Amino acid sequence: MQQAEGSVAQGGAADLRSRIDALGPWFHNLDLNGVQTAPDHFLGDYPRAKFASFADALPADLAGGSVLDIGCNAGFYSVEMKRRGAGRVVGIDSDDRYLAQARLATEVLGFKDVEFRNLSVYDVGALGEKFDLVIFMGVLYHLRHPLLALDLIREHVAGDRMLFQTMQQGSPDIADVPENHPFFEPGSFRKPAYFSEPGYPKMHFIERKYADDWTNWWAPNRAGSAAMLRAAGFEIESNPEEEVFLCRVAPIPYHHLAGTMAVYPAKTPAKGDVA
Ligand SMILES: C[S@@+](CC[C@H](N)C(=O)[O-])C[C@H]1O[C@@H](n2cnc3c(N)ncnc32)[C@H](O)[C@@H]1O
Numbered sequence: 001m002q003q004a005e006g007s008v009a010q011g012g013a014a015d016l017r018s019r020i021d022a023l024g025p026w027f028h029n030l031d032l033n034g035v036q037t038a039p040d041h042f043l044g045d046y047p048r049a050k051f052a053s054f055a056d057a058l059p060a061d062l063a064g065g066s067v068l069d070i071g072c073n074a075g076f077y078s079v080e081m082k083r084r085g086a087g088r089v090v091g092i093d094s095d096d097r098y099l100a101q102a103r104l105a106t107e108v109l110g111f112k113d114v115e116f117r118n119l120s121v122y123d124v125g126a127l128g129e130k131f132d133l134v135i136f137m138g139v140l141y142h143l144r145h146p147l148l149a150l151d152l153i154r155e156h157v158a159g160d161r162m163l164f165q166t167m168q169q170g171s172p173d174i175a176d177v178p179e180n181h182p183f184f185e186p187g188s189f190r191k192p193a194y195f196s197e198p199g200y201p202k203m204h205f206i207e208r209k210y211a212d213d214w215t216n217w218w219a220p221n222r223a224g225s226a227a228m229l230r231a232a233g234f235e236i237e238s239n240p241e242e243e244v245f246l247c248r249v250a251p252i253p254y255h256h257l258a259g260t261m262a263v264y265p266a267k268t269p270a271k272g273d274v275a
Helices: 012-022 048-052 078-084 094-110 121-128 147-158 222-231
Strands: 067-070 088-093 115-117 131-137 157-167 203-205 218-220 234-241 244-249
Touching: 048 067, 048 078, 048 244, 067 078, 067 121, 078 088, 078 094, 078 131, 088 094, 088 121, 094 115, 115 121, 147 157, 147 222, 157 234, 203 234, 218 222, 222 234
Parallel strands: 067 088, 067 131, 088 115, 131 157
Antiparallel strands: 157 244, 203 218, 234 244
């Protein structure tokens, strides 16, 4: 039986504070029944304040549906989906410390049936199941192979909807893009101008660190996010804030010509670090 929300597990607030601190630092500021995990977060009350700006775009009642939270971190979205009546919820992340945070949070909040696994987004095929809702928030820009991640999600785990967010840079405009781009502007040898338009789909590549973090590799503009989602076979149902997209599974463009879009590089046994 699940422990009711509102009580502090095992030994009261002081004990909980020390368990929280032992797993720090936290990226998610969670309210664990009155004890906050990251009260001094540089983004404020994060991600609660962000979620408040688009929460209404999601169904209020998930009616027992299944959820996969990719890059779940300390489990904020997993917990929120349980609060909305989700049934099976699986959170995956590639960082064991964040997974330990998520396990502590769900234990304290009484959602012990959420399953957390150390699994990379590149390995979602190993789950062997599709979910009614995939949450893919705040991960894309950390990946060296972002479109591959979307292709793998679409192929293996997206059953119906996906809630997506990425850090974005550049213009929020969305330019009209032609079905087919001519090599030159008609009647000239000039390169077409679309690519210089602020609202043309773009991915900015960040060679060095962004906000002190070397894992921030990419920053699409808003049109770029939307175009990549469509290209991976997601129809955009709503875009409740600039960088958040609620999508539905849709036919994959050019699938009939390319077959599967994802690729599966062969793994070779590790022989030590590459210098
Ligand atoms: C910026 S946090 C976003 C956390 C949460 N999804 C949110 O939106 O608040 C990025 C998370 O993605 C995880 N992550 C990074 N690369 C990953 C990968 N290849 N597979 C799964 N998770 C990954 C990190 O460990 C981290 O927890």
